[in-house]
Every structure is written in C-alpha cells, then in structure tokens.
Amino acid sequence: MKRALIALALIAAAPALADSSLPPAALANTQLPDPKQEAAAKALMVTLRCLVCQGQSIADSDAEIAGDMRALVRRRIQAGEKPEDIRQWLIARYGNWVSYAPPVEPVTWPLWGAPILLLVAGTVIARGSLKRRRRT
Amino acid sequence: MIAEAGLAALWLAAALALLQFVFGAMALRPGGGALLGAVRPVAVVQGVLVALAFGLLVLCFLRTDLSVELVARNSHSATPWLYKFAGTWGNHEGSMLLWVMILGVAGGAVALLERRLPEPTLIATLAAQAVIGLGFYAFLLFASNPFARLAAPPAEGLSLNPLLQDPGLAFHPPTLYIGYVGLSVAFSFAVGALVTRDVGADFARAMRPWVLGAWILLTLGITAGSYWAYYELGWGGWWFWDPVENASLMPWLAATALLHSVTVLATRDGLRAWTVMLAVVAFSMSMVGTFLVRSGILTSVHAFAVDPRRGSFILALLLIYIGGALALFALRVGTVREGSRFDMVSREGALVVNNLLLSAILGIVLVGTLYPLAVEAVSGEKLSVGPPYFNAAAGPLALILVAVMGAGPVMRWRRDDLLPVARRVAMPLLLAAAALLAVALLAPGIHVLPLLGLVAAAGVGAASLAPLWKRNLRRTPLFTWGMVISHLGVAVSLAGMASESAFTQETLVASRIGETHRVGPYSVRLDGVEPVVGPNWTAVEASLTVRRGDGPPTVMHPQARMFSTPPTETNESAIATHVDGQLYTVLGKDDGQGRWQLRLWWKPFVTLIWAGGALIAIGGALALFGRIRRAGRAQRAERATQGYLA
Numbered sequence: 001m002k003r004a005l006i007a008l009a010l011i012a013a014a015p016a017l018a019d020s021s022l023p024p025a026a027l028a029n030t031q032l033p034d035p036k037q038e039a040a041a042k043a044l045m046v047t048l049r050c051l052v053c054q055g056q057s058i059a060d061s062d063a064e065i066a067g068d069m070r071a072l073v074r075r076r077i078q079a080g081e082k083p084e085d086i087r088q089w090l091i092a093r094y095g096n097w098v099s100y101a102p103p104v105e106p107v108t109w110p111l112w113g114a115p116i117l118l119l120v121a122g123t124v125i126a127r128g129s130l131k132r133r134r135r136t
Numbered sequence: 137m138i139a140e141a142g143l144a145a146l147w148l149a150a151a152l153a154l155l156q157f158v159f160g161a162m163a164l165r166p167g168g169g170a171l172l173g174a175v176r177p178v179a180v181v182q183g184v185l186v187a188l189a190f191g192l193l194v195l196c197f198l199r200t201d202l203s204v205e206l207v208a209r210n211s212h213s214a215t216p217w218l219y220k221f222a223g224t225w226g227n228h229e230g231s232m233l234l235w236v237m238i239l240g241v242a243g244g245a246v247a248l249l250e251r252r253l254p255e256p257t258l259i260a261t262l263a264a265q266a267v268i269g270l271g272f273y274a275f276l277l278f279a280s281n282p283f284a285r286l287a288a289p290p291a292e293g294l295s296l297n298p299l300l301q302d303p304g305l306a307f308h309p310p311t312l313y314i315g316y317v318g319l320s321v322a323f324s325f326a327v328g329a330l331v332t333r334d335v336g337a338d339f340a341r342a343m344r345p346w347v348l349g350a351w352i353l354l355t356l357g358i359t360a361g362s363y364w365a366y367y368e369l370g371w372g373g374w375w376f377w378d379p380v381e382n383a384s385l386m387p388w389l390a391a392t393a394l395l396h397s398v399t400v401l402a403t404r405d406g407l408r409a410w411t412v413m414l415a416v417v418a419f420s421m422s423m424v425g426t427f428l429v430r431s432g433i434l435t436s437v438h439a440f441a442v443d444p445r446r447g448s449f450i451l452a453l454l455l456i457y458i459g460g461a462l463a464l465f466a467l468r469v470g471t472v473r474e475g476s477r478f479d480m481v482s483r484e485g486a487l488v489v490n491n492l493l494l495s496a497i498l499g500i501v502l503v504g505t506l507y508p509l510a511v512e513a514v515s516g517e518k519l520s521v522g523p524p525y526f527n528a529a530a531g532p533l534a535l536i537l538v539a540v541m542g543a544g545p546v547m548r549w550r551r552d553d554l555l556p557v558a559r560r561v562a563m564p565l566l567l568a569a570a571a572l573l574a575v576a577l578l579a580p581g582i583h584v585l586p587l588l589g590l591v592a593a594a595g596v597g598a599a600s601l602a603p604l605w606k607r608n609l610r611r612t613p614l615f616t617w618g619m620v621i622s623h624l625g626v627a628v629s630l631a632g633m634a635s636e637s638a639f640t641q642e643t644l645v646a647s648r649i650g651e652t653h654r655v656g657p658y659s660v661r662l663d664g665v666e667p668v669v670g671p672n673w674t675a676v677e678a679s680l681t682v683r684r685g686d687g688p689p690t691v692m693h694p695q696a697r698m699f700s701t702p703p704t705e706t707n708e709s710a711i712a713t714h715v716d717g718q719l720y721t722v723l724g725k726d727d728g729q730g731r732w733q734l735r736l737w738w739k740p741f742v743t744l745i746w747a748g749g750a751l752i753a754i755g756g757a758l759a760l761f762g763r764i765r766r767a768g769r770a771q772r773a774e775r776a777t778q779g780y781l782a
Contacts, residue, residue, distance in 0.1 A: 029724060029733045031644050042642070049520050055378040055434070057522070060371030062707070062724075100522025102508075107517065111507045115529040118499040122492040 027074040028067035034078075041074045044083040047100045048073070048090065057100065139204050142192035143283040146233075149185035149240060150273035152178055153266045156243075160263025164256060164331070172255060176247040179262050182269070183244020190237040193282055197224045203289035206230060206282050212295035212701060214672045222306040223296040228430060228446070229282035231309060235426065236272045238317040243269065246321055252342040252767065253325075254334060261321075261328030268320055271453040279449050298673070298699035298706050304364035308357060315354025316387055316422040321346040322394065323419035326412045327461055330468045335408045340401035343415070345763055347398060351391045352756035358384050359749030370707030370722045372737045374636070374745060377526045379434045382505045383425030386498055390418035393494040396487050404549060406484055409472045410491070416465060420458045421498070427454050433509060479551040486544035493537040500529045531585050538592050538630060541623055542599030561599050568595025582638050589634030597627035614762025622755030629748025635717075635741040646731040656738025658719055659683050663691075665723070665732055673697045675708070678723040678732065682712065694723040718742050 032038040045059035050066040058066040058073075069090075076086050090098050102108045156178045163171035193206075197220050202208045210227040211220055225231040243265040250258055276282070325343045329335045361384065366374040375381060394414040400407045428434055431447030478484040504526055508519040546560040558565075571594035575587055600623035603616060643655040652661040663679040675697040681689045695708040712719040717740040724733025 029644055029735075030646055031642070047522065047524050049522070055376065055380070056369075057376075060369065060373050060376075062370070062705070095518060097518040097520055100520050101524035102519055102521050107511060107515070108507075108519070111503060111521065111525070112529075114503040114507075115496065115500050115533070118496045119492075119533075122496055126488050126492050 025068055025071035027078075028071040032074050032078055037077050038074075040083055041070075041077040044077070044086060045070055045073055048087070049098050049100055051094060051098060138192050138195055138199075138201065139283040139285060142189045142196070143281070145185045145189035145192065146273070146277065146283070149182050149189060150270065150277060152182040152185065153240070153269040153273060156182060156266035157263050157270065160259050160266065163259050164263070172259060175259050175262050179247035179266070180244045182266075183241045183247075186237045186240035190233055193230060193233055194221060194224045196283075197221065197230075200293065202291075202293055203286055205284045205286045208286060208290050208293045210294065210296055212293040212672065215296060215301070216671050218303065218306060219296055219301045223300070225309050225313075226296050226300045226305055229276070229280045231313075232272070232276055232280050232430065233282050234310065234313055235317055236269065236276055238314055239265070239269050239272060239320055242318055242321050243324075246324075246346070250342065251771070252338065253328075254332070254338075257325075257328045257332045257334045257339070259328075260331040261324045264324040264327040264331075265320060268324070268457060271457065275446075275449050275453065279446050292701075295672070295699075295701040298697070298702075298704040299368065301672075301699075302364065302368055304360065304368065308360045308364055311353045311360060312357030312384055315350050315352075315357050315391075316384070316425065318346070318350025318353060319387055319391055319419040319422050321350065322391075322415040323461065326415035327464060330412060330464050330472075333468065333471050335401075335412055335472050337402055337405040340398045340411065341767075344395075344398050344402055345760055345767075347391060347394055347415075347418075348756055348760045348763070351388070351395055352753050352760065354384070354388050354391060355749060355753040355756065358388055359746050359753070362749070363746045367709055367711060368706075370709050371735070372640070372720050372739065374742070377504075377523050379505050380429055382501050383428045386421040386501055386505075387418055387425060389494050389498040389501065390414060390421045393491045393498070394418050396490050396494075400484050400487050404478065404484060405476050406478060407488070407491075409469050412469075412472065413465060414491070416458075416461045417498075420454075420461070421502075423450075423454050423457060424502075427451055428505070478549070481547070481554055481557070482552050483544065483547045483549045486540055486547050489540050490537065490544065493533050493540070497530045497533050497537070500533070501526065504529070527585065535585075535588050535592055538596050538626060541626060542592075542596040542602075545603045545619060545623065546599070560602060564595045564597075564599035564602065567598045568592070571595070579638065586634040586638035589630050590638070593627045593631035593634060597624060597631070600624040600627055614765065615759040616762075618755045618757070618759025618762060620755070621758060622752045625748045625751025625753075625755055627748070628744050628751055629746075632741050632744025632746075632748060636739050636745065639740045640742075641738045643734075643736040645734050645736075646727055647734045648731050653734065653736060655719070655736040656740075657684050658736075658738060660721065660734070660736055662732065662734060665726075668695065670697070672701075673699045676723065678721075678734070680710070680721055680734075682719065682721075692719075692721050694721045696723050696725070713743060716740055 032041060042059060046057050048058045048069065050056045050058045050061040050063055050069070052065050053061045053063050056063075056066070058069045073086055076089075077083065087099055087101075091103075096103060102111055104112060156175060159171050159175050159178060162168045163175060196204045196207050197211055198217065200207060200211055200213045200215075200220060206227060206229050210230070211223050215223065219226075223230075225234045243262060246258075246265065247262055250261075253261065322343060325339070325346070329339050361381070362374050365376070365381075366372065394411065397407045397411045397414055401411045427447070427450045431450055433447055504521045508521050511517055511519050542564055543557060543561050547557055568591050572587075572591045575582060575590050600620055603620055604612060641656040643653055643660075645651075645653050647653060647662045649662055649664055652659050654660075659682070661681040663681055665676050665678050668675045668677045675695040677693050677695045680692045680694070682692055683689050690712065692710040692712060694710040697706045697708055698704075699706070707722050707724070709720055709722045711721070717738060720737040720739060722735040724735060726732050
C-alpha cells in the first residue's frame with residue numbers, strides 16, 4: 001500500500017514519468033549511440049534505486065518507472081550533463097532514498113566512520129593482546 | 137488428520153525440548169549424575185519428532201490439502217509437483233518450520249554423534265540447544281502455526297509466487313538454512329564450554345567438524361542463491377548487496393573467521409576467548425538474518441512475509457539469546473585462561489589478521505544493512521545504502537584479506553621471519569606482477585578494483601598451491617588439500633568477479649524480426665517470436681540464431697512468461713555457457729509496432745564466480761572428511777592400545 005502511494009505520488013509529481021498505456025519511452029530499453037556516454041549512464045543507473053521495486057536498481061528492473069528513469073538518465077547524459085548533477089537533481093526530487101550512494105552528511109557520519117573505527121578498534125585489540133603475550 | 141498429527145508432533149517436540157533443558161540443567165547440578173544418560177535420548181527423539189512434523193507439512197503440500205490455510209495461500213492444484221514440494225518452504229510458516237526442524241535435528245545429531253566432548257560439556261551444550269529450540273517452537277506454535285485449518289476450504293489455492301517457481305527453490309533455501317542453523321551447534325558448544333569452564337584445544341577439535349559442516353552448506357547456499365538470482369531476475373546481476381543477501385553473507389563471514397580461529401585453538405591452544413566469542417557471534421548473525429528476512433522489516437525481493445507482530449517476537453528472541461550468551465561470556469571470560477603465545481610474524485599472526493579483516497568486513501556489512509533502518513526508525517528519513525558504499529568500504533579490505541590468504545599458509549606456527557616467507561611467495565608475486573603488466577597493456581582504462589582483483593587472483597591462485605610445493609602429494613593430509621582447494625576457489629571466484637565487472641559487454645535493442653545485433657564476439661539474429669504454453673503459464677518465446685564470428689549457428693530461446701494465478705510476468709533468460717564465458721539473452725516486451733526488446737550480454741569468465749564458490753565448498757568437504765577420518769583412526773588406535781594394556 002505504502003509503495004503504491006509512493007508510486008502514485010511520483011506519477012502526480014512528475015507527469016513526464018509513467019503512464020502504463022503508453023509504449024516505453026525511447027532510451028528506456030535502448031542504449032546511447034556513444035559508448036562512452038552509455039558507460040557513464042550505466043555507471044550512474046546501477047547506483048539509483050528503482051522507487052517502486054524491492055531492492056533493485058533502475059539498471060536491473062522491469063518496472064515501468066525504472067524504464068522512465070533510465071530514459072531520463074540517458075537523455076540528460078546525452079545532453080552533456082554530469083552524472084553527479086543528475087544524481088543531485090533526482091535526490092532533490094525524491095530524497096536520499098533514490099541514491100544507493102549515501103551522501104556524506106552529519107546523519108551518515110557514523111556510517112562512513114564505521115569502517116575506520118572498526119579497523120582501529122580491531123587493531124588495538126589484536127596488538128594489545130600480542131603485547132600482553134610478549135610481556136608475560 | 138495429517139495436519140493435526142503434524143501439529144501434535146510439533147507440540148511434543150517442544151515439550152521434549154523443555155525436558156531436554158530441565159534434565160540437562162539438573163544433571164549438571166551436584167548429585168544430578170543419574171540424569172546424565174537421559175539427555176542424549178531426549179535430544180534424539182526431539183529431532184525425530186520435529187522432522188516428522190516437517191514431513192507431514194510436506195505431505196499436506198504434496199496432496200494440495202486446501203483445508204490447510206498455508207497450503208491454500210501458497211499452493212495450487214495445477215502447480216508442478218516439484219514446486220508443490222519446494223513450496224513447503226516458499227512461505228513464512230513453512231520456512232520457519234524448516235528452520236526449527238534443522239535446529240532440532242542438529243541437536244539430535246550432536247547427541248548421537250559427538251563422542252569427543254567431555255560428558256558435562258556435551259550435556260550443557262544440548263541444554264543450550266534446547267533453550268534456543270524452545271523460543272522458536274513458541275514462535276511457531278503461538279505466532280506462525282503452519283498447520284492451521286480453514287473452516288471453509290476454498291475450491292482452489294492462491295498458488296506459489298511465480299518468481300519462486302524455479303528448481304532453485306528446491307535447493308537454495310534448504311542448503312542455506314542448514315548452514316545458518318547449523319551454526320547453532322557452534323553457539324551451543326560455546327555456551328556449554330563457558331558453563332563448564334572447559335575452553336581448550338580439545339573443545340576446539342570437537343567443535344571444528346560441526347562448524348566446517350555448517351560453513352560448507354552456507355557456502356553452497358550463497359553460491360546457489362547468487363546463481364539463481366543471476367539467471368532468474370533476467371538482468372545479469374549476481375550480487376546486489378541487498379539486505380537479504382547481506383543477511384546470508386554475515387553468518388558466512390563470521391563462520392569463516394571462526395573456522396580459522398578454531399584452528400589456532402585446536403593446533404596451538406591460542407585465541408581461546410576470541411574463538412568462543414566468534415562462535416556466539418556467528419549464530420547471532422544467523423538470528424539477525426532470520427529477523428531481517430522473516431520480520432518483513434525490509435522491502436526486498438525476498439521478503440514474502442510481512443507481519444510486524446511476528447517481527448517483535450523474533451526481535452525479543454534475538455535479544456534474549458544474544459544478550460544471554462554475551463552476558464555469560466562477560467561473566468566467564470575472566471576464567472578462560474589465555475592460551476599459548478606467538479609472534480606477530482607467524483601462522484597465528486596471519487590468522488589473527490584474517491580474523492581482524494573478516495570481522496571488520498562483517499561489521500561494515502552489518503552497519504551498512506542496519507544503519508538505514510535505524511535512521512528511518514529514529515528520524516523517519518529514508519536512506520539507501522548500496523553497492524557504492526559496500527564496494528568502497530569492504531572492497532579494499534577484502535583485497536588485503538585475499539593477499540594475506542596467499543601468504544598465511546606458507547608461514548610457520550609460533551614464529552617465522554619475513555624474508556623466508558617472502559622467498560616462499562616469490563613465484564606468486566612475480567605472477568601477480570606479470571598479470572598487472574598484462575592487464576594494463578591489454579585492457580587500458582580498466583577500473584582500479586577489477587584491476588586489483590585480477591592481479592590478486594593471479595598471485596593468490598598461484599600462492600594457494602604453495603603449501604603443496606615439494607611435498608609428497610600422496611602423503612599430504614586430506615585437510616591440507618582441502619585448505620589448498622578452498623583458497624584456490626577464492627582466487628577463482630575473485631577472477632570471475634573482476635572479469636565480469638571489467639569486461640561485460642551489453643547490447644539493449646528494440647528489434648524487428650530478422651534483424652541482427654552484435655554483442656561481444658557474437659552476432660544474434662531475431663528469427664521469430666512464438667507463443668508457448670506450460671503447465672501453469674503461457675509465454676512468448678523468441679528464436680535467436682547465434683554465431684560467434686564465422687562459427688556455426690546455434691539457436692537460443694529466451695521466454696517471457698505470464699502466470700495467471702497470481703497475474704505475474706517473469707523473464708526466463710536463455711544462457712549459453714562457453715569455456716570463456718556466458719552469452720546471456722532476455723526477451724522483453726513488444727512496443728506495439730512490431731519491435732521486441734532484446735537484452736544481450738556477453739560475460740567473459742562469469743562462471744568462475746560460482747565455480748570458485750563450489751571449489752571453496754569442495755575444499756571444505758575434503759577437510760571435513762580428512763578430519764573425521766583422522767579422528768576415527770586416533771580413536772581406534774587408542775582403543776587398540778587400551779585393549780592391549782588390559
């Protein structure tokens with residue numbers, strides 16, 4: 001139900017996205033002619049969440065909205081926009097939920113700090129026990 | 137009657153679990169010795185009863201008994217028998233019963249087979265296993281009864297989710313669950329040894345085969361699940377860092393660390409407290425995974441059960457068991473004497489680094505999986521943590537871990553020096569350098585992680601064979617072979633991952649009949665699209681004529697299937713496997729103007745990913761077999777000596 005609501009909200013918010021009676025948008029299921037641009041689009045698409053799917057990126061979803069988002073990404077890449085700007089544009093509309101790359105903000109500091117903390121704590125524990133062993 | 141008999145068997149099994157715990161607790165008190173002999177039989181009968189309950193549920197599904205609510209909701213008379221059978225665990229209640237059955241059977245197996253553990257520790261272990269069982273029996277009986285009847289049976293069932301109607305369902309969940317829940321034995325061993333203050337080399341030797349057995353099946357289950365997702369979802373991805381995948385990866389990481397630390401404990405009597413801690417953590421991760429998947433807290437492709445009340449029940453169990461075990465650990469860790477000493481540069485030192493890195497990766501996966509849930513619970517803000525985070529945070533650590541894996545097995549126990557170690561891995565290092573040069577020349581512009589992956593795979597693949605160097609291969613113990621093959625499997629799998637992510641070629645087109653498209657070294661012609669009818673689906677099927685260069689043509693048939701109950705569309709990809717990779721083809725929708733979507737991928741050496749996973753598991757099986765055989769020999773020799781002396 002919640003997901004259906006999100007879908008409805010999305011359709012209402014962005015009329016350019018999705019109407020099931022229409023054929024899929026151009027570039028939803030076809031590639032950009034320039035391989036470099038397509039690679040850039042693909043790299044971006046695998047890090048964007050399909051908003052109505054369960055844990056899939058827009059690069060690997062059959063959902064209609066995923067197709068529309070793919071078309072949008074490809075169009076903007078083709079127009080020369082930078083991938084990160086497209087990501088920010090999508091985040092501005094749909095929130096951080098849409099990006100699989102968590103932003104570096106105060107709310108995610110613990111997330112990004114965790115690997116370093118874990119390594120430091122682990123090293124301290126391991127080294128501490130080694131030293132203790134040597135002294136005794 | 138079958139469903140009632142199943143429910144009765146389940147209640148009886150629960151009652152015996154209670155008895156098993158009470159007998160065990162009383163037997164361990166002073167003067168309780170008379171009860172020592174009663175615990176093993178109770179554990180065995182409990183295992184038999186819960187297996188019987190599960191068997192009866194399978195029977196309900198095979199007969200499509202629609203008066204049983206679970207069957208009516210998840211099966212259909214027209215479903216092929218394999219999916220009626222496997223559909224038993226393709227739903228919440230059935231999969232929880234499978235979970236609990238494995239728990240009970242594992243306890244019974246310990247009671248029946250374990251001969252090396254001192255009797256009091258074994259009894260404490262079985263009592264601990266019974267306590268875990270009790271909580272999950274209560275969960276089944278009070279919150280997830282699989283045998284509930286319907287007053288008015290429907291004329292037809294609602295059918296199994298079509299995405300699950302695949303042979304993968306018959307194999308993937310049971311293997312994964314045996315691995316998951318098999319780790320409960322390690323948990324119970326740890327609790328048992330803490331209760332009787334009996335942590336040492338003998339304890340480690342007794343625990344090792346059980347950990348190894350669970351780890352082998354966990355490895356197979358994850359590998360099979362990855363391949364299943366790869367061919368079933370139809371987009372060519374094999375790992376998504378989806379929370380449900382992470383839920384299976386976390387116990388595996390902990391079990392892998394445990395497998396290595398238990399070796400230090402068994403061989404050198406070191407890392408006592410740490411090993412016990414890891415045994416607790418490993419099964420805790422299994423329970424966390426069960427909570428994530430079964431509570432419906434996640435929204436992901438795997439979450440086919442959504443009920444918050446059940447979520448709080450499992451969460452409570454989780455807190456009680458993990459909290460209880462950690463409290464016991466904190467109380468008793470002071471009495472666990474630290475084991476023997478070793479130098480930093482030594483086999484033990486390398487294994488400590490292994491454990492450090494595996495634990496750090498485990499921590500990263502755990503934080504990355506739970507953090508968005510925590511943020512949403514606290515502030516309502518929805519975050520997504522996906523591949524960019526996990527690859528960046530865990531990828532480099534995994535590469536260092538693999539490098540250490542190459543050097544560890546050629547280091548000596550207790551004390552070694554860097555220079556001789558470097559000499560022993562000189563050949564692999566040269567090979568890695570050659571690989572670096574070759575890749576840099578042949579594939580300029582390759583990303584840094586796949587590049588390092590290929591280089592590490594070459595070096596470590598060679599290094600993994602180093603322990604066999606200058607040895608008489610026929611006299612090399614089986615468990616050494618096992619280690620070598622498992623480590624080689626890691627290198628093989630890594631090569632597959634790096635190759636797939638660096639060299640995959642993709643072609644997405646809207647194709648008219650008769651048009652030819654190129655992908656990698658292949659040309660693919662769409663010859664036609666025909667309707668096809670299956671037992672409980674209809675489909676459109678494409679005929680593709682595929683040629684590699686000027687080679688002979690072959691035909692491939694990807695399908696797009698439509699299931700009517702419930703209305704669902706699935707893609708059945710057609711995959712051609714070659715020595716050097718896979719050609720992966722998918723048929724999508726038509727655009728109403730006579731063009732069909734085609735998705736084509738050429739994935740060089742992608743099969744190495746799962747071949748490597750299989751090698752890792754085969755190595756584990758060899759090691760397990762070798763350990764059991766050696767233990768059997770030692771026991772027979774001991775008995776023979778005793779007979780001689782008497």
